Each structure stands twice: as structure tokens, then as C-alpha cells.
Amino acid sequence: MKFGIVRFPGSCDDIDALQAAARVGDAVLLWHADHDLQGVDAVIVPGGFSYGDYLRAGAIARFAPVMAEVEEFARAGGLVLGICNGFQVLCEAGLLPGALLPNLSLKFVFRQVELSVVRADGPFTGACAAGDRLSIPVKHTTGRFYAPELELDRLEDGGQVLLLYAPGHNPNGSRRDIAGVCNEAGNVFGLMPHPEHAVDLLAGSADGLKIFESMRAHVEQRVLA
Amino acid sequence: MSSSASSLEERHRQLGLTDGEYARILERLGRTPGDVELAMLSLMWSEHCGYKHSRRLLRRLPTEGRHLLLGPGENAGAVDVGGGLAVAFKVESHNHPSAVEPFQGAATGVGGILRDVFAVGARPIAVLDSLRFGEPGASERSRYLLERAVAGIGFYGNSIGVPTVGGEIYFEDSYEANCLINAMCLGLAPHSRLIRSAAAGAGNVVVLLGALTGRDGIGGASVLASAELGEGDEAKRPSVQIGDPFTEKKLLECCLELLDRELLVSLQDLGAAGLTSAASEMAGRGGVGITLDLCQIPLREADMEPFEIMVSESQERMLCVARPECVGALLDVCERWEVLATTIGCVTEGDSLTVLHRGMAVAELPVSVLIDDCPAYDLQPEPPSSDLYGSPAAVLNGDEPAGEVLLALLGSGNLASRRPVFEQYDPIVQSRTVRRPDEADAAVLSLPDGSAIAVSIDGNGRRVACDPLRGAAEAVYECAANLACVGAEPLGLTNCLNFGNPEKPHVAWQLVQAVEGLAGACEALDVPVVGGNVSLYNEAPSGPIFPTPVVGMVGKLPSAGRAGRLGFAQAGDSIALVGPFSPSPVGSELSKLLGRPPVGALPEADPGAIRVVLEAVRARVRSGAFRSAHDIAEGGAAVALAECCIAGGLGASVRLPLGLDPFAEAPGRGFIVSGSREALAGLVIIGEVGGDGLRIDGLLEVAVSALRAARDGGLSGWV
Numbered sequence: 001m002k003f004g005i006v007r008f009p010g011s012c013d014d015i016d017a018l019q020a021a022a023r024v025g026d027a028v029l030l031w032h033a034d035h036d037l038q039g040v041d042a043v044i045v046p047g048g049f050s051y052g053d054y055l056r057a058g059a060i061a062r063f064a065p066v067m068a069e070v071e072e073f074a075r076a077g078g079l080v081l082g083i084c085n086g087f088q089v090l091c092e093a094g095l096l097p098g099a100l101l102p103n104l105s106l107k108f109v110f111r112q113v114e115l116s117v118v119r120a121d122g123p124f125t126g127a128c129a130a131g132d133r134l135s136i137p138v139k140h141t142t143g144r145f146y147a148p149e150l151e152l153d154r155l156e157d158g159g160q161v162l163l164l165y166a167p168g169h170n171p172n173g174s175r176r177d178i179a180g181v182c183n184e185a186g187n188v189f190g191l192m193p194h195p196e197h198a199v200d201l202l203a204g205s206a207d208g209l210k211i212f213e214s215m216r217a218h219v220e221q222r223v224l225a
Numbered sequence: 226m227s228s229s230a231s232s233l234e235e236r237h238r239q240l241g242l243t244d245g246e247y248a249r250i251l252e253r254l255g256r257t258p259g260d261v262e263l264a265m266l267s268l269m270w271s272e273h274c275g276y277k278h279s280r281r282l283l284r285r286l287p288t289e290g291r292h293l294l295l296g297p298g299e300n301a302g303a304v305d306v307g308g309g310l311a312v313a314f315k316v317e318s319h320n321h322p323s324a325v326e327p328f329q330g331a332a333t334g335v336g337g338i339l340r341d342v343f344a345v346g347a348r349p350i351a352v353l354d355s356l357r358f359g360e361p362g363a364s365e366r367s368r369y370l371l372e373r374a375v376a377g378i379g380f381y382g383n384s385i386g387v388p389t390v391g392g393e394i395y396f397e398d399s400y401e402a403n404c405l406i407n408a409m410c411l412g413l414a415p416h417s418r419l420i421r422s423a424a425a426g427a428g429n430v431v432v433l434l435g436a437l438t439g440r441d442g443i444g445g446a447s448v449l450a451s452a453e454l455g456e457g458d459e460a461k462r463p464s465v466q467i468g469d470p471f472t473e474k475k476l477l478e479c480c481l482e483l484l485d486r487e488l489l490v491s492l493q494d495l496g497a498a499g500l501t502s503a504a505s506e507m508a509g510r511g512g513v514g515i516t517l518d519l520c521q522i523p524l525r526e527a528d529m530e531p532f533e534i535m536v537s538e539s540q541e542r543m544l545c546v547a548r549p550e551c552v553g554a555l556l557d558v559c560e561r562w563e564v565l566a567t568t569i570g571c572v573t574e575g576d577s578l579t580v581l582h583r584g585m586a587v588a589e590l591p592v593s594v595l596i597d598d599c600p601a602y603d604l605q606p607e608p609p610s611s612d613l614y615g616s617p618a619a620v621l622n623g624d625e626p627a628g629e630v631l632l633a634l635l636g637s638g639n640l641a642s643r644r645p646v647f648e649q650y651d652p653i654v655q656s657r658t659v660r661r662p663d664e665a666d667a668a669v670l671s672l673p674d675g676s677a678i679a680v681s682i683d684g685n686g687r688r689v690a691c692d693p694l695r696g697a698a699e700a701v702y703e704c705a706a707n708l709a710c711v712g713a714e715p716l717g718l719t720n721c722l723n724f725g726n727p728e729k730p731h732v733a734w735q736l737v738q739a740v741e742g743l744a745g746a747c748e749a750l751d752v753p754v755v756g757g758n759v760s761l762y763n764e765a766p767s768g769p770i771f772p773t774p775v776v777g778m779v780g781k782l783p784s785a786g787r788a789g790r791l792g793f794a795q796a797g798d799s800i801a802l803v804g805p806f807s808p809s810p811v812g813s814e815l816s817k818l819l820g821r822p823p824v825g826a827l828p829e830a831d832p833g834a835i836r837v838v839l840e841a842v843r844a845r846v847r848s849g850a851f852r853s854a855h856d857i858a859e860g861g862a863a864v865a866l867a868e869c870c871i872a873g874g875l876g877a878s879v880r881l882p883l884g885l886d887p888f889a890e891a892p893g894r895g896f897i898v899s900g901s902r903e904a905l906a907g908l909v910i911i912g913e914v915g916g917d918g919l920r921i922d923g924l925l926e927v928a929v930s931a932l933r934a935a936r937d938g939g940l941s942g943w944v
Contacts, residue, residue, distance in 0.1 A: 009563060010471050012386025016656045049384040052471025108379050108649045139651045197653050202786055
């Protein structure tokens with residue numbers, strides 16, 4: 001199992017994601033300017049401020065050369081995980097539904113939040129149980145998940161909402177407490193919380209490891225099948 | 226600066242040089258300086274760059290230590306933390322720019338201190354901030370400064386991916402017109418990557434890295450940082466620099482890669498006085514000359530005058546020296562990181578900083594005149610004959626029951642929860658943080674071998690105003706106490722001396738006393754000063770700020786997993802009060818709430834006894850005998866107990882030693898610790914953890930939820 005972590009200029013949590021992924025498999029960095037995914041089994045688009053994010057968050061990174069490969073990889077069914085800025089980039093790229101708007105507070109917020117697992121049968125949350133509580137930190141200025149009401153109904157009905165902020169833990173005003181959604185096919189997943197910052201009890205929580213473990217289990221199962 | 230507008234003699238005054246200093250320049254040069262030369266000299270001889278009023282005094286600070294790798298004089302100091310790794314660190318002020326434009330002032334303060342740290346080859350791994358404002362309850366301007374400065378710090382630190390792991394904020398009237406924004410950065414480097422700024426090797430190439438050079442910050446050092454603020458500050462806004470963390474992020478990664486590939490001879494950041502200061506210091510430290518060609522420098526505005534290019538304080542720039550055969554590879558690395566890199570000059574033999582513009586030498590100054598000949602003034606200290614600072618507005622009258630006093634203290638600006646502030650900062654990026662704000666008395670960052678470093682920043686201006694000698698020493702003891710509470714041993718410290726106008730005898734006296742206090746405490750604890758910064762002239766027509774030496778201390782602990790916490794951990798644990806703790810009400814938070822002025826002698830400290838208790842606390846935190854440890858600081862023993870309850874979500878039942886004033890203070894000398902009865906054998910047991918409230922025998926009983934609500938409410942709505 002080999003993870004590839006995209007590195008844009010301005011990525012901040014790239015090494016964190018690399019180290020987290022390396023706990024469950026091999027992990028390499030993918031340079032933004034290269035049209036090369038190095039044969040990875042899963043792509044992680046990490047957190048940070050790609051290209052400074054002085055424009056709308058993720059709006060420039062979506063045009064990076066490597067993103068063409070990531071889009072093709074996703075369309076072919078490859079696993080793509082977007083964390084925080086990565087979630088924003090994948091929304092901008094049209095690989096995920098909805099959009100991320102500025103927090104209701106209009107301020108950056110760092111907080112350890114509780115998430116509840118809505119679905120535990122897919123490639124990103126398979127190692128959890130439905131209803132599980134995960135303690136994972138958020139840290140962002142633009143993390144309020146938004147989609148029109150009908151779209152939100154469709155996402156919920158279609159089982160695309162994988163993670164919710166637990167009651168009282170919504171840090172940004174996200175619609176219907178949505179913390180993480182996947183695409184219709186279920187192989188692209190974005191979330192605002194940072195699972196890569198919850199992989200070691202020494203730092204407060206290891207709950208985020210379940211996301212990476214789920215991905216590994218899914219890829220290994222696919223290989224066996 | 227057109228030469229027809231005024232004669233050269235008048236211009237030196239406009240640039241902040243005295244007649245005496247100008248005469249000294251004429252004498253040293255043996256000729257009249259040109260326009261560009263005078264601009265350069267005025268900056269290098271400013272207080273901010275030249276430390277005219279503090280240089281002699283700073284020699285008093287001890288700078289030797291067994292862990293020291295880089296001492297004062299480099300961009301940042303560095304200590305050995307074992308495993309072949311070094312931690313570089315420094316604190317620096319950005320007070321005056323922040324008073325004019327708090328968001329950009331604070332942001333570029335962070336940007337500047339980050340560059341200082343990666344200029345020595347260390348990857349920045351943590352930022353801390355020490356902030357001072359006027360009273361937010363009474364002053365709309367202070368609320369504005371607080372909100373915008375915090376936003377600016379977050380903007381820069383969060384975007385560049387360096388965690389903000391700690392800091393402190395105090396609110397006092399004396400900072401109303403002069404807020405203080407001090408930023409500290411720590412960086413990590415293998416010993417082999419540490420690099421000095423000394424230029425070397427005649428014929429080597431000087432390369433400018435990073436942002437375009439523009440008109441921002443021109444005169445910042447001389448106009449802003451070396452004169453008192455007064456009316457018309459709005460007009461100074463163009464002098465404040467604008468921060469671009471994205472450019473700095475690329476610059477940072479680029480510089481570290483250049484060092485890893487051993488492509489650089491030396492590296493220096495561009496801060497105050499821009500190219501002038503960077504080139505002078507690189508040449509001065511290396512004992513060589515440097516020639517710069519201004520026509521090579523990429524400009525934001527094409528029509529910039531030579532003097533503007535030389536003094537521009539445009540952010541996110543670095544200057545490096547490389548061997549000619551390495552320049553190709555250097556440019557390749559810069560291109561990959563999309564960092565602008567331009568060869569702008571060369572290293573020469575001799576002692577001249579030569580500046581060429583369109584083939585003409587517009588400046589040709591001996592580096593020794595720029596740096597070594599900057600005058601150093603002796604201070605004329607005199608103790609103030611009357612109280613310098615008025616009385617704060619009384620919030621309590623002294624008749625309130627102790628429970629009410631405790632809640633008032635917890636909700637007061639200086640003691641209230643900092644959560645509304647630190648939630649705006651990312652404390653965990655880079656995945657080293659094992660103790661976040663509010664979890665322990667010091668931030669703790671893990672190292673690859675399982676050990677960890679700890680860091681704390683502290684400085685209580687009101688106490689230094691009472692008693693500069695002992696107050697300044699307390700800042701050192703307090704930092705060391707914070708480190709002991711997580712199990713860390715101090716390796717070194719950095720300081721920022723924020724004072725009023727040193728030409729006034731009573732401010733000079735505060736400065737001399739405070740430096741003596743710092744030096745004594747450093748010697749007593751055997752902790753060297755690795756570097757620092759001085760910010761003078763923090764003075765408004767209403768008077769000087771409280772004398773505010775800020776101390777940032779770095780320590781080491783053997784096991785990240787054993788780092789201490791401040792909150793009570795387990796019901797049934799015993800609580801002990803340890804340390805040579807003989808507090809007094811002078812200078813305390815309660816005295817402030819009672820409306821008392823900051824006067825009187827602080828309690829004497831016994832350095833020997835402090836060393837013993839620091840060692841004992843450290844050892845028992847490391848062994849796990851103490852399940853919690855918290856030093857007794859502002860608000861005294863009662864507030865410290867309340868903080869342990871709030872952090873742990875557990876109550877406590879306590880009987881204080883006979884005669885101990887629950888709200889009196891003696892920072893750095895007393896600790897509240899908890900653990901099993903056996904683990905605390907031999908200590909002064911004062912109570913037990915448990916229940917829903919804090920009960921102090923004969924004094925008060927308050928629910929933990931009420932303590933928390935009071936503490937949480939203090940700053941909410943202000944940031």
C-alpha cells in the first residue's frame with residue numbers, strides 16, 4: 001500500500017500527512033508541478049494554504065499540473081482523500097460536491113472536536129463502526145460546508161455524508177453539521193478535521209488513524225479480490 | 226530627500242542623528258557623506274540597529290553555557306538538545322509598527338523572527354507571543370489592537386505552517402499608547418546545518434533571495450522604532466511593512482534546501498534597515514567588504530532612488546553568499562521553489578561596503594564605521610523621586626468575601642482564559658506538539674528520539690515597575706518554574722527588553738536594575754542568554770510603559786511521554802504546596818483590582834532554595850510521582866489551585882498553611898503538585914483532590930463550573 005501526498009507551494013500539513021500515512025503503509029510526496037503519481041494506490045491532498053490561498057481557498061491549486069493526474073486517477077476509481085485545504089481543492093476541482101465558505105465567526109478556529117461516524121462501510125471509514133465518536137482537531141478559516149438544501153438531501157439520502165460534527169461540536173456553521181463527504185462513487189472523500197493530527201495518543205488522540213487504516217484495508221482487499 | 230530641499234546638515238537631524246553623531250561621522254569618514262551614505266549611516270546608528278543606549282549594559286548578561294552552540298551576535302542563538310540536534314531561538318519586538326497598524330505589524334513581527342531562525346539554518350518549529358495592551362474594558366483602541374494583533378499573528382503563523390504553541394498577554398493602562406508585540410521563534414536543525422552570517426571569500430557571489438524590493442518600510446527603523454510615538458501616527462502608516470506568508474513559506478523551504486545541499490557560504494535575513502544592515506553585518510562579521518550593484522535588484526517600482534533601495538524594509542527577503550561554482554545549482558533550487566534569486570554583488574577584500582548605481586559608486590563606506598563606530602552611550606540612571614505610574618481603577622474594595630475575590634481574579638483581563646486567543650492559532654502543525662496551551666505550564670514539543678523540548682515566555686511589567694531588580698529576576702525564575710512543571714531543565718534563554726526613553730534618568734534606572742536582576746537570576750540558575758532584542762522609547766506624552774523585560778526560556782526533558790500537566794488528574798490524590806514560597810501582596814493582581822499603584826519592594830528570592838525546588842519538581846514530574854504540577858504565579862495560591870481544578874475538571878479540598886495570604890504572589894518559588902499520598906511523602910500536604918468544587922478551609926467554597934465560567938468569560942467578546 002503506497003500513499004502519495006501532494007505537495008503544493010504553501011502546503012503545511014504535507015509532512016504530517018506523510019508521517020501519518022507512513023504509520024500504516026508506504027508514503028511518498030507528489031510534487032505539484034509533476035504530471036506523475038509515482039504509481040501510488042491512494043492520493044492525499046493535504047492541508048495548508050496552497051499558493052497562499054489569497055484567492056478563494058483551493059482555487060489556484062485546482063489548476064496545478066499534478067491535479068490533472070489526480071482527477072484522472074479519481075475518475076478511474078482511485079482513492080483520493082482531501083484534508084482541510086485538500087477538501088477545498090477537491091471541491092474546486094469538482095471532484096466533491098458542495099463548497100467551503102468562511103467560518104461563521106469569520107475567524108480561524110483551532111479546536112479538538114468530536115465527530116460521529118455516519119457510515120462505516122466505505123473505503124475511508126471501514127475501520128470504524130457506525131455511531132463511533134472520533135476526537136480529531138480542526139483548524140481553518142474557511143471550513144463551513146455549504147450546499148443547497150436539495151443537494152444536502154441528496155447527499156444524505158445517497159449516503160455521501162460520512163462524518164458529522166457531534167452535537168455541540170460544529171466549529172464553523174457547516175450545514176447539517178457535515179464534517180466530511182464523499183463523491184457518488186465513494187472513492188473521493190474530503191473532510192475539514194485533520195485525521196493526520198490524531199494518530200498518536202501522545203498528541204491527544206489516535207482516532208484519526210482509523211481513516212488511514214480504512215484506506216489501507218480497502219486497497220489491500222481490492223488487491224486480494 | 227531631494228538635495229535642494231534642505232542642506233545636508235539639516236538632513237542628518239531629520240534622519241534622527243544628533244549633531245554630535247554627525248560630527249563623529251565627519252571625523253571618521255574624513256569627508257562629508259553623500260545622500261545614500263547618510264541614509265545608511267542614520268539607520269545603522271539608530272537605536273534599533275545600533276543599540277546605542279543598551280550595548281554597554283547588555284555586556285552584563287551571562288552568555289556562556291555548556292549547551293551553547295551559537296551565542297549573541299548571530300541572527301538567533303542556539304543550544305544543543307542532544308541527538309546531533311540544535312534548537313535555535315530568539316525573541317524580538319515589533320512594538321512600534323504594531324501600534325500604527327496592528328494586523329500587519331504583528332504579522333510581520335512573526336515573519337521577521339521566523340527569518341531570523343531559518344537564517345541560521347534551523348527549521349522554525351514553534352512561535353510564542355508576548356503581548357501587552359491597555360485595559361480592554363476601558364479602551365476601544367486596546368480592544369482593536371488586541372483583536373487585530375491576534376488576527377495578524379494567526380494570519381502569518383497559520384499560513385506558513387509553524388505552530389503557535391504559547392504566549393502571554395497582559396493588560397495595563399501604561400500600554401495604552403504603546404502596545405507591545407514580542408514574538409519568539411524556535412527552530413530545529415542538525416548541528417551540521419547551522420550556518421553563520423559572516424560573509425567570506427573575496428570573489429564569492431552575493432545573491433538576493435525572495436520578494437521584490439519596494440518602498441515599504443522605508444525609514445521604519447529610524448522614523449518609527451527610535452522615536453516616541455505622538456500625534457500624527459496615521460501619517461506613518463506607509464512605513465509599516467506588509468506581510469506575505471506564502472512568499473516566506475517558499476523562501477523558508479528554499480533556504481533549507483540550499484543549506485542541505487551545502488550551496489551557501491553564509492546566510493542573513495533582511496530585517497530593519499534592509500540591505501544596508503544585512504550587507505554591513507555579513508561583511509562586518511566576516512572581516513571582508515561587499516560590493517552591491519543596485520541596478521541588478523528586482524524592484525516593485527522602477528523609479529526607486531538608490532537610498533530607497535538600500536533602506537527598504539520589504540519583507541520576505543534573504544541575502545546569501547555562495548561560491549561562484551555553486552550559483553548555477555543555487556538558481557535551480559530557487560526556480561523549483563519559485564523563489565526569485567538575483568546575483569546583486571560580490572565579496573571583496575578590505576573593509577568597504579560599496580554601492581553601485583548605473584556604474585557610479587553612490588556609497589563607499591568602511592564597514593567598521595557603519596557597525597563598530599556607532600556610538601555607545603552610558604546611561605544616567607537615577608531612581609524616580611516620585612511614583613511614575615498612577616493607580617489603576619479599583620474593581621474591588623477589599624470587603625468582598627474570598628470566593629468573590631477569587632472569581633473576580635479569574636475573570637480579570639490578566640488571568641482570564643486565553644482560549645479566545647489561542648483558538649485562533651494552529652498549535653499542532655508539524656506534529657511535534659505534545660502539550661498544547663492550557664494543558665501545562667510550558668509548551669512541549671517532541672524530538673525524533675522520544676525526548677522533548679519545552680518552552681515558556683514570561684514577563685510581568687507591573688512587578689518590574691514595583692521593583693525592577695527583583696521583578697526582572699522573577700521573570701527568569703517564573704520561566705524556569707514553568708519548565709520544571711513539565712519536567713524540563715533550562716538550556717538557555719532569550720530576552721526582549723521593552724522600556725521607555727532611556728535618555729530619561731528614571732527609565733535608565735529601570736533598565737540598569739532590570740538587566741542586573743536578569744543577569745543575577747541567569748547566573749543563579751546557570752542559564753545563558755543566547756540572544757535577544759531591545760525596544761526602547763516605548764513612551765507616550767502620558768509617560769513610559771511599565772518596564773517590561775520579556776524572557777523566553779527553552780529546556781529539555783528526557784521523555785515526551787512523561788511531560789507534566791497542570792490539571793489535577795485523579796480524585797483522592799494528595800495535594801502539596803512546595804517551594805520557598807513567602808509571597809507578598811505587593812504588585813499582585815489583587816493589589817491591582819484593589820486600585821493600588823505599582824510600588825513597593827517585592828519579596829526577596831533565595832536562588833539556592835529556588836534551584837533546589839526546581840530540581841526536585843523536575844525530577845518528580847519526570848518520574849511520574851507528580852501527576853500534576855503548576856507554579857503559583859499571578860493571583861497567588863488560591864488562583865493556582867483554581868487553575869488546577871479547572872484544567873483537570875476536578876475539585877479539591879485544601880487547608881492552606883497558617884498565615885499564608887491566599888492571593889499574595891512570589892512567582893517562580895511555589896508549586897501546587899498532586900500525586901498519590903506515598904508519592905508525596907515528606908512534602909507539605911495541604912489537601913486532597915476530589916468533589917465538584919474548590920474548598921479552602923475557612924476561606925471559600927466555589928463550584929469548579931463557576932470557576933471555569935468566571936475564567937472563560939474574562940476575554941470573550943474582546944477577541
